[in-house]
Amino acid sequence: MGDHKKILTSFFLLSASLVTVACSSNQQARFQMSFLPPAPHAAFTVELADPPALQPNPYIQDNPLLATPLVPPRRSRADALVQRADQALQRGKRFYQADDAASARREFDRAIDLMLEASDQNPSDRQEYEKKLDQMVDAVHRFDLAGLGASAEIDETRFEKAPFEDILQMTFPVDPQLKNKVREQVAATVSQLPLMVTDPVLSYIHFFETRGRKTLIAGIQRSGRFRPMIQRILEEEGLPPEIIHLAQAESGFLPRAVSHAAAGGMWQFLTWRGQQYGLMQTRYTDDRMDPERATRAAARHLRDLYTEFGDWYLALAAYNCGPGVVEKAVERTGYADFWELRNRGVLPLETTNYVPIILALTIMEKNAAEYGLQDLPLDPALEYDTIETAAPTSMILIADLADAPLAEILALNPAVLKNTAPAAFPVHVPRGTGDQLMASLQLIPPEHRDTWRIHRVTTGETLASIVSKYGTSTASIVAANKLEKPEAIEGDRLIIPANLKVNPSANHSAAKTGTLPRRYVPAQPAATAAAAKPVMTHSSTAMAGRSAGQ
Numbered sequence: 001m002g003d004h005k006k007i008l009t010s011f012f013l014l015s016a017s018l019v020t021v022a023c024s025s026n027q028q029a030r031f032q033m034s035f036l037p038p039a040p041h042a043a044f045t046v047e048l049a050d051p052p053a054l055q056p057n058p059y060i061q062d063n064p065l066l067a068t069p070l071v072p073p074r075r076s077r078a079d080a081l082v083q084r085a086d087q088a089l090q091r092g093k094r095f096y097q098a099d100d101a102a103s104a105r106r107e108f109d110r111a112i113d114l115m116l117e118a119s120d121q122n123p124s125d126r127q128e129y130e131k132k133l134d135q136m137v138d139a140v141h142r143f144d145l146a147g148l149g150a151s152a153e154i155d156e157t158r159f160e161k162a163p164f165e166d167i168l169q170m171t172f173p174v175d176p177q178l179k180n181k182v183r184e185q186v187a188a189t190v191s192q193l194p195l196m197v198t199d200p201v202l203s204y205i206h207f208f209e210t211r212g213r214k215t216l217i218a219g220i221q222r223s224g225r226f227r228p229m230i231q232r233i234l235e236e237e238g239l240p241p242e243i244i245h246l247a248q249a250e251s252g253f254l255p256r257a258v259s260h261a262a263a264g265g266m267w268q269f270l271t272w273r274g275q276q277y278g279l280m281q282t283r284y285t286d287d288r289m290d291p292e293r294a295t296r297a298a299a300r301h302l303r304d305l306y307t308e309f310g311d312w313y314l315a316l317a318a319y320n321c322g323p324g325v326v327e328k329a330v331e332r333t334g335y336a337d338f339w340e341l342r343n344r345g346v347l348p349l350e351t352t353n354y355v356p357i358i359l360a361l362t363i364m365e366k367n368a369a370e371y372g373l374q375d376l377p378l379d380p381a382l383e384y385d386t387i388e389t390a391a392p393t394s395m396i397l398i399a400d401l402a403d404a405p406l407a408e409i410l411a412l413n414p415a416v417l418k419n420t421a422p423a424a425f426p427v428h429v430p431r432g433t434g435d436q437l438m439a440s441l442q443l444i445p446p447e448h449r450d451t452w453r454i455h456r457v458t459t460g461e462t463l464a465s466i467v468s469k470y471g472t473s474t475a476s477i478v479a480a481n482k483l484e485k486p487e488a489i490e491g492d493r494l495i496i497p498a499n500l501k502v503n504p505s506a507n508h509s510a511a512k513t514g515t516l517p518r519r520y521v522p523a524q525p526a527a528t529a530a531a532a533k534p535v536m537t538h539s540s541t542a543m544a545g546r547s548a549g550q
Contacts, residue, residue: 078121082132085114089136108140116272126324137262137270162259162268163215163252164357168350172203185367192240193312195363198339200356208364209371217376219252220365224378226253226266226291233292237299245361246298246316249354255291255414264288267298277301284422290415291382313338313355321351384412385434386426391446393427395419400454401440402433420450444495452480453496463488470496 092107115133123129179202186195208216223244230244250268251257258264262271265288269279277297279287287293298319305315305323317338318326329346330336342352368374395416399406412428413421421427429437444452455466463486467474478486480495488494 076121076124078118078123078129081114081118081121082123082129085111085118085136086132088114089139092140111136112140112272116275119272127328130322130324133272134261134270137272140262159256159258160254162250162254162257162263163219164249165259167204167207167212168353168357171200171353172207174199174202175206178202178205181370182363185370186363189363189366191242191362191366193242193359193362195359196339198356200342200353201359201363204353204357204360205364208360215252216361216364217373219248220373220376221378222253223248224380225382226295227378228381229292230295233295233299237296237303239299239302240312242362242366243299243302245358245365246302246319247295248361249357255294256289265294266291267294269294269297273301282422284418284420285415285425286417287415289417290413293415309336311336311338316355316358317341317347317351320354321348325351382412382428383431384428385431385437386428387434387438387441389421389423389425389427389449391423392450393421393441394450394452395421395427397441397444397449397453398427398429398437400456401437402429403456404430404433448497451498453498455494455496457488457490457492457494459490461488461490466494466496470498472496472498 088107088111092104092111095101095104095107115129115136118129119133179197182202182205183197186197189195226247227244230247231241234241234243247253247266251266253266255266256264257266257268259268263269264271264286265274265279267288269277269288271281271288274281274288274294274297277300279290279293279297281287302315302319305318306312308323309315309318309326314326314330314336325348326341329341332346333341333344335341335344338355341347364371365373368376395409395413396406396419398421399409402409408430410416410419412430416425416427440454441449444454453470455470457466463474463477466488467477474486476497477483477494480497
């Protein structure tokens with residue numbers, strides 16, 4: 001047993017020594033190799049045959065988990081622009097939260113500009129693009145109403161809600177007794193806009209006969225203000241006269257109607273769509289609110305839509321939801337028919353009711369006696385001259401010069417948002433006053449037309465009472481009008497200056513006492529000196545001033 005243990009012990013010792021020698025030789029070899037020069041390259045090469053072509057594996061091809069992954073399509077330029085627009089919108093929100101209104105407005109404007117540029121690049125998903133654009137416009141509009149940009153100083157009570165906006169999301173019962181009567185009416189009705197009797201049309205006729213009658217009548221009466229102008233423009237643009245009912249469905253003929261989606265004006269243009277047809281916006285004006293300009297833009301937009309679709313119902317639908325949505329619906333279904341698209345539910349709910357409302361309004365007005373709408377007293381048509389401002393001009397000054405109430409001037413100019421028309425802007429004034437008003441306006445220095453006033457002296461008024469009314473000074477009025485005496489004579493129209501600069505060469509002691517030298521002339525730039533002729537004196541100039549204002 002002892003010998004056996006000795007043999008085993010010797011065996012293990014011998015094995016351990018062999019392992020130790022092997023490890024040390026490997027380490028030594030590695031250590032020595034690091035100092036040896038590199039082995040020379042072989043003097044010849046071996047050419048290998050091309051490997052056999054790999055046969056496709058049908059199992060891998062059919063298995064989506066093992067197949068080669070598809071490379072995602074490269075983003076189009078339009079998609080990249082949309083992403084940049086969204087980034088600009090987010091930056092604008094951050095600036096707004098940091099009370100940096102100027103930077104916020106710049107980023108918001110950049111976001112909309114990028115979206116409009118993307119539209120020209122044909123987005124891959126037009127419907128998604130238009131949805132994104134509407135959301136962006138709506139977001140910017142909410143910031144406006146919260147105190148940013150153009151709406152910050154606007155009296156929001158001057159805007160009105162589009163009266164039919166809510167019913168576009170609603171459905172109403174059909175009166176069975178209406179169907180045959182309406183079909184007979186349509187059969188006997190002459191209309192350039194095709195008329196069709198369907199259950200949705202009948203349901204809205206029933207609504208306007210009952211719950212919606214008051215709103216309907218108010219819109220018809222209000223249409224009298226704009227009807228001649230709208231009919232003239234529709235005829236000039238080659239559109240059916242029945243298109244006037246689109247304005248009734250959109251706004252009830254309210255020039256300053258605003259929708260929840262930030263569409264504005266009598267024809268309810270979104271900002272970007274209006275810009276495509278020349279309806280611009282500034283801090284002081286919004287062309288969408290101008291009835292005549294907006295009517296022209298709407299007529300041209302509708303003409304373009306009809307040219308694209310060749311069908312008035314599809315054109316009306318596209319006016320409501322956008323041509324991209326209608327195009328996508330036609331592509332998906334293969335039907336270029338509004339009623340088929342409506343039945344298949346591929347159009348927005350609002351759009352599916354929009355066309356029936358217009359048809360219902362058309363049928364009812366063309367058969368006014370049948371619905372008790374005949375002989376309604378219409379508002380008188382608005383008649384006006386149009387002048388162009390050479391400098392920022394207060395609407396109050398224009399009312400003074402026209403001898404008209406300010407409310408009348410504002411009603412003629414719903415596109416002017418802040419009671420000041422910017423330079424080179426067309427302003428509507430009462431019919432027959434345009435030429436005389438422009439002549440009188442030249443008497444006010446251009447740099448003061450946004451603050452100065454004109455006052456007609458009435459019975460019992462004195463210069464002191466006029467000074468008190470306007471918060472100015474006797475000296476300023478005397479100087480601006482070159483009065484020989486500080487007196488107000490009944491019938492005269494006086495320039496009422498604000499922040500009038502005193503000529504440094506004038507007698508300062510006299511200025512302090514509130515009296516001025518007889519020949520005092522207010523300081524003004526040389527370029528405007530000729531335009532600042534006095535309106536009144538107590539002699540021949542006063543007579544000229546009165547005749548110029550009549």
